[in-house]
Amino acid sequence: MMNEKEKLKLFETFRKESIDLLEESKVNKETFLTNNLTFLDKLNLKPFTTINTLNEALYNYHYYNLSAKKSNLEAQKVIHNAKKKKIYVKCINQRENFYHLKDMATLRLLEILEYKNIDSYYIILKSNRLKGEIFEIHIKNMDKAILHSKSKLILENLKTHGVFIEEERQSLIDSYVNKTY
Structure with missing residues (x-):
């Protein structure tokens, strides 16, 4: 049986x-x-x-981001079923809670990094609803560490630490963020 450290290492490789x-x-x-x-x-x-x-922060980010996406997919399955309105509301509430927990992991990651080796900016999106809300955080000294958020608190912290660029850019993973599922 693997311990926590071994599981975290396995996660890093899989990710x-x-x-x-x-x-x-x-x-x-x-x-x-x-x-x-x-x-x-x-x-x-x-x-x-x-x-x-x-790595613990990145794990939490990944865990909660996937959990939020799963809750959102479950909500979309019942969105047009009036008899399942309570299930829909529950899934949406879970999604928002998971995104909040993801943002807490992001904040902790930024604290550990002391806001160094980071690029952050709004990303160009096909979705008009999310345009000007979602920003990208690229951790330059970590392999494949590209995070997204729309948290006002994270945004303010990035600006305060001088690592937020006030321009819209194409996401480093554009084909992923602009692809619906």
């Missing part, structure tokens, strides 16, 4: 390999999400209550 598959168009966004959710389920590593390392 990079699954991102490579997505970048090489060997899997689509939906398959990427499904594979990641399946992996996390099998890994059986709960999110860290106290984040002490960059």
